[in-house]
Amino acid sequence: MNNHFSQPIALLSKISIFFFLIVVVPPSYCVGYDEQLSACSGKYIFQCGSGTGLNISYPFWGGTRPQYCGRKGFEIRCQDNQYHFIDSAAQKFRVLNISYLEPIMTIVRDDLWNDYCSAIVYQEINFNHNIFKYSQNVRNISLFHHCDGVISPRDSNYFSCKMGLGGEEITTGFYVIDIPELRISNLSNTFQLGIKVPVLLAALDDLRRGNLEQALKQGFEVEYIADSIPCVQCIATGGICGSNISNTEQFICLCPDQPQPHTCPVGPPSHPKTLKWFRLGGLPVQISSGVLSDMAVEGDLLIR
Ligand SMILES: *[C@@H]1O[C@H](CO)[C@@H](O)[C@H](O)[C@H]1NC(C)=O
Ligand SMILES: *[C@@H]1O[C@H](CO)[C@@H](O)[C@H](O)[C@H]1NC(C)=O
Ligand SMILES: *[C@@H]1O[C@H](CO)[C@@H](O)[C@H](O)[C@H]1NC(C)=O
Ligand SMILES: *[C@@H]1O[C@H](CO)[C@@H](O)[C@H](O)[C@H]1NC(C)=O
Numbered sequence: 001m002n003n004h005f006s007q008p009i010a011l012l013s014k015i016s017i018f019f020f021l022i023v024v025v026p027p028s029y030c031v032g033y034d035e036q037l038s039a040c041s042g043k044y045i046f047q048c049g050s051g052t053g054l055n056i057s058y059p060f061w062g063g064t065r066p067q068y069c070g071r072k073g074f075e076i077r078c079q080d081n082q083y084h085f086i087d088s089a090a091q092k093f094r095v096l097n098i099s100y101l102e103p104i105m106t107i108v109r110d111d112l113w114n115d116y117c118s119a120i121v122y123q124e125i126n127f128n129h130n131i132f133k134y135s136q137n138v139r140n141i142s143l144f145h146h147c148d149g150v151i152s153p154r155d156s157n158y159f160s161c162k163m164g165l166g167g168e169e170i171t172t173g174f175y176v177i178d179i180p181e182l183r184i185s186n187l188s189n190t191f192q193l194g195i196k197v198p199v200l201l202a203a204l205d206d207l208r209r210g211n212l213e214q215a216l217k218q219g220f221e222v223e224y225i226a227d228s229i230p231c232v233q234c235i236a237t238g239g240i241c242g243s244n245i246s247n248t249e250q251f252i253c254l255c256p257d258q259p260q261p262h263t264c265p266v267g268p269p270s271h272p273k274t275l276k277w278f279r280l281g282g283l284p285v286q287i288s289s290g291v292l293s294d295m296a297v298e299g300d301l302l303i304r
């Protein structure tokens, strides 16, 4: 007889422990490791606009791929049906391609893509040199403007631009590929230097043919650096690269059992998990397996 009363009471107290856990576990810790593992292990093609999609893989993230599958500072966003990368220096780049083998990203300054004429009088290109550097396939061109009367449309490196409000002012200018700093300063005493722009080696032919806009729109390549050595090592031991959920600046190797700082353990299987993750009303809740098995047993008794 006693059992009939004590069992529901015991169950009630376990349930209240349960809800206590739900309330005290802060939201950022609510994503369980199993969830992170499954979110990051699949391939993800980010669909933005009508193209074929962009393959998003570590260290990049964005769309429905969470930040913890990549690294802080590597978000790809879909804006105006285009892939964008917004650097911490607040300059916006359009992402044209990512090659994970090299690893290289092809980007173009968003303002140059939209209207290079209004962009050439603005600031130099600016990106986070801690995580990006120019690839071998990049050359600098220097654009000089307000050179009226000096340069003619017959010159292959000539360009003209509509400037000012309403575009009434027309300026003529020219561009030079890879000129040394000394010569730049001499030239900019005479003409106004607009900006120095990185272009692809492959675009130099366009430039020689006088097609400045075409060359600029091909963008340029940067090598990205995001702990690429640890990632390679992590993959080699069967892991998936990601970052710490509570600190996405920290690399972690997502291994089948638990996250590791660098690589997955090799050799005999590791000890079983002591913690399990369960979803309750949509919220993943961490409970110890002891409480869980008690609950399951008591639940069984109650049904009978
Ligand atoms: C993107 O990069 C891949 C891998 O390097 C390459 O095969 C592909 O041709 C590139 N696509 C474009 C549009 O440049
Ligand atoms: C996407 O990139 C990953 C990482 O390099 C690669 O393994 C995978 O084959 C790529 N998938 C597609 C569809 O390009
Ligand atoms: C292009 O210019 C940038 C910044 O001025 C410089 O860091 C880079 O080395 C230059 N690249 C080449 C290929 O000259
Ligand atoms: C560039 O200017 C420096 C002084 O600023 C001068 O010594 C040098 O001769 C000039 N070079 C050219 C090619 O005009």
Ligand SMILES: *[C@@H]1O[C@H](CO)[C@@H](O)[C@H](O)[C@H]1NC(C)=O
Binding pocket: 244, 245, 246, 247, 250, 252, 259, 260, 261
């Ligand atoms: C993730 O970061 C937290 C807080 O910095 C730390 O306590 C935890 O050990 C880290 N997790 C891993 C797997 O490194």
